[in-house]
Amino acid sequence: MGREDPQLKLRLTEGMKDRITAAARQNNRSVNAEIVARLEGSFSSSISGLPADMLLLRDALSAERAKSTVLRENFKILASQLAGPAGENSDVVVSVMTALRILGSKVPE
Secondary structure (H helix, E strand, C coil): CCCCCCCCCCCCCHHHHHHHHHHHHHCCCCHHHHHHHHHHHHHHCCECCECHHHHHHHHHHHHHHHHHHHHHHHHHHHHHHHCCCCCCCHHHHHHHHHHHHHCCCCCCC
8 A cells, every 4th residue: 555545534533543552552563554453354344244253153162063963973872772671771862862952852751
């Protein structure tokens, strides 16, 4: 970016200016470069109109849902493998069934 690029006069509160200056110093950038980087980030991080932090939360939630699905399926397999003659492995089966209920699966009582 050079001096021939368009310029913009901007009003900020003193506190905001201080925050930008501190961030620029921390990122080893000029104040102008810090403002431009943050503006570019806000445009490139917004997919489908969602802010970047919401996208991160959406992705994290999706990953957790996938993990719980895998966990639920593994517990079902374990429960079926442990279900043997009456009384055999009963404490483990109860624990597995409880975990399945917590994960939201419908399991027989």
